[in-house]
Amino acid sequence: MLQTLKAETRPHHERAERVVRLLSPDLTLSGYQRHLEALYGLYAPLEDSLAACLEGRFPELRLAERWKVPLLEADLLALGHDGASLARLPQHPGLPALSAVPEALGALYVLEGATLGGQLILRHLTRHFEGAAVGGFAFFRAYGESVGPMWKAFGEALLRACPDPAAAPRVVRGAQDTFEAFEAWLREVHADAPSCL
Structure with a gap:
């Protein structure tokens, strides 16, 4: 299932990656x-739907x-937000409907893949902001040393939660729709931002 998801979502993944500007020097x-x-505006409603x-x-x-979401909140609080300002942050209004298990598992695949890929971003941010008061990068640090084992456990759990091969296209569609929602939202949020964002 993971190999199918990776292959079938590759173009969606690549388009979404292109609007992430965190690796800029x-x-x-x-x-x-x-x-x-922007990530908070995606993850908060998406995790609610998944739950x-x-x-x-x-x-x-x-x-x-x-x-x-708790990790994003920790990072944003360290950067000066408080509970009231977090509640006022805009949330993505057009996330895919996740009312069925296969589509929800596809969306969770995107979030878990982002956690795995976030390790590269974490290394860059740690070097880039060395000595600055930016908090502990809780979101990108995520599972700490357990990122690899958590990804492996997700793959195994995915197969147990969705054992029917006939459901694979729906899982893939859920992942594709989630990548597309991420890309559209980040593109919109960053549209008026300077290129050094």
């Missing part, structure tokens, strides 16, 4: 914060350990 602190705010569809049904997914 000219990244500013305000650009980093703006990107985290409504999946929580309690597949304990092997270990969903409570995978939620990233």
Whole structure:
């Protein structure tokens, strides 16, 4: 399933990656914060939808350990937000519907893949902002030393949660739709931002 997802979502993944500007050598602190705010606007409603569809049904997914909104909140609080300002951040209005398990698993694949890929971003941010008061990069640090094992556990749990090969196209569609939502939202959020964002 993971190989099918990787192959079938590659162009969607690549388009979404192109609007992530965190690896720029000219990244500013305000650009980093703006990107985290945009991610919060994606993850908060998306994780709510995933919880409504999946929580309690597949304990092997270990969903409570995978939620990233608390990590984004920690990073944003370290950058000067408070609870009230977090509540005012815009949220993506056009996320895909995740009312069925296969599509929700596809969306979760995108989030878990982003956690895996975020390790490269973490290394860059740690070097780039060395000595600056930017917090602990909780979102990109995510599972710490357990990123690889958590990814492997997700792949195994995905097969147990969706064993029917006939459901694979729906899982793929959920992942593709989620990548497209990420790309559209980040493109919109960054549209008026300077190129060094």
